[in-house]
Amino acid sequence: MNVSVDIRNTGKRKGREVVQLYIRDNVATVVPREKMLRDFSSVTLMPGEQKTVNFTLPPEAFKIYNNKMQYVVEPGEFVIMVEPDSQRLSSRKVLVRADGE
Numbered sequence: 498m499n500v501s502v503d504i505r506n507t508g509k510r511k512g513r514e515v516v517q518l519y520i521r522d523n524v525a526t527v528v529p530r531e532k533m534l535r536d537f538s539s540v541t542l543m544p545g546e547q548k549t550v551n552f553t554l555p556p557e558a559f560k561i562y563n564n565k566m567q568y569v570v571e572p573g574e575f576v577i578m579v580e581p582d583s584q585r586l587s588s589r590k591v592l593v594r595a596d597g598e
Contacts, residue, residue, distance in 0.1 A: 498554040502579045506542035513541045514581050516550045524573030526564040532578060552579075 506512050516539075519532040535558045538550050554577075559570045 500552045500554060500577055500579065501549055503547055503549050504540060504542065505547040506544055509544050511541065511543050513539060515539050516579060516581060518552050518554075519578040520554075520558065521576040521578070522559070522561060522571070522573065523576060525561060525571055527561065529561055 500518060502516060504514055504516060506514075515537055517534060518536040520535050521532050522529040535554060536552045538552070540548055540550055542548060556570055559575060560568050561571065563569050563571060
């Protein structure tokens with residue numbers, strides 16, 4: 498799965514931002530963590546500059562240990578969150594079918 502987010506430097510100085518990507522499993526056989534950091538990217542931006550940050554989430558990014566202690570991708574609803582820190586998250590829901598797609 499590919500995830501893209503646009504970021505812009507709205508300040509008057511060159512800046513660096515660390516964009517973080519989290520996921521949350523809304524439907525699981527166990528109680529998962531509230532959010533799991535799956536990727537991040539450090540980006541330097543000039544004043545007024547905008548860049549697109551691209552992430553690729555392989556199927557393994559959605560794996561959890563289920564109630565039988567098997568490391569699997571369970572079908573269900575996942576929330577993907579992207580922002581500069583874990584407190585200011587933009588999110589989107591995605592559905593994972595039983596065949597892992």
